[in-house]
Amino acid sequence: xxxxxxxxxxxxxxxxxxxxxxxxxxxxxxxxxxxxxxxxxxxxxxxxxxxxxxxxxxxxxxxxxxxxxxxxxxxxxxxxxxxxxxxxxxxxxxxxxxxxxxxxxxxxxx
Amino acid sequence: xxxxxxxxxxxxxxxxxxxxxxxxxxxxxxxxxxxxxxxxxxxxxxxxxxxxxxxxxxxxxxxxxxxxxxxxxxxxxxxxxxxxxxxxxxxxxxxxxxxxxxxxxxxxxxxxxx
Numbered sequence: 726x727x728x729x730x731x732x733x734x735x736x737x738x739x740x741x742x743x744x745x746x747x748x749x750x751x752x753x754x755x756x757x758x759x760x761x762x763x764x765x766x767x768x769x770x771x772x773x774x775x776x777x778x779x780x781x782x783x784x785x786x787x788x789x790x791x792x793x794x795x796x797x798x799x800x801x802x803x804x805x806x807x808x809x810x811x812x813x814x815x816x817x818x819x820x821x822x823x824x825x826x827x828x829x830x831x832x833x834x835x
Numbered sequence: 836x837x838x839x840x841x842x843x844x845x846x847x848x849x850x851x852x853x854x855x856x857x858x859x860x861x862x863x864x865x866x867x868x869x870x871x872x873x874x875x876x877x878x879x880x881x882x883x884x885x886x887x888x889x890x891x892x893x894x895x896x897x898x899x900x901x902x903x904x905x906x907x908x909x910x911x912x913x914x915x916x917x918x919x920x921x922x923x924x925x926x927x928x929x930x931x932x933x934x935x936x937x938x939x940x941x942x943x944x945x946x947x948x949x
Contacts, residue, residue, distance in 0.1 A: 729878075766926075766945075767942070767943070768928050768940040768941060768942050768943045769879065769928075769940055770940070771937060771938075812878070812879075821867065821932055821936070821938065822869070822881060822884065823869075823881070823930075823938060824881070825871075825878040825879040825880075826878055827876075827877060827878040828878060
């Protein structure tokens with residue numbers, strides 16, 4: 726089983742739609758959780774950290790369920806510029822090593 | 836904000852040659868840097884952790900004699916792919932532990948081995 730699993734997509738949505746991505750992780754000792762965004766042929770960029778209480782940054786909302794080992798990202802009012810691959814990332818126990826999911830591809834269309 | 840650079844951004848080389856990739860933290864010091872590799876349509880895979888002034892620690896399955904890492908200063912880590920072969924062609928990305936405990940990624944290096 727992969728340490729971090731995501732639905733690869735692609736998710737094709739119209740502009741203005743709300744879209745949700747899910748992610749599960751296998752290591753219950755994982756401590757920190759993140760969503761990164763990766764554009765084609767570019768490096769990943771931090772979108773937001775994910776906290777147990779849930780957190781929001783503009784149109785983006787992240788949720789963490791430690792009991793289910795489940796992380797989600799909700800994007801509201803999606804824009805064309807949101808088209809990218811969204812990576813679920815988990816910090817391994819005992820250090821700052823990050824484990825990346827394979828990513829979920831989002832395509833926002835007119 | 837914290838900036839990490841990589842050089843070169845892309846390189847094409849012949850099979851059997853060695854290629855050196857540099858990773859620099861431009862406006863902060865990084866005791867720890869990380870090297871990742873990403874094949875097409877796959878996730879980033881951590882290859883090794885580079886520690887300033889000490890030996891790098893490699894992930895399982897990564898050959899330390901093939902992927903030489905040197906972290907001689909607090910702002911520079913280098914990855915040398917020795918005797919590169921076509922299967923080493925990939926997107927190599929470094930990251931550095933920033934001042935706010937966030938990892939900052941370099942722009943990546945595309946390696947093509949012919």
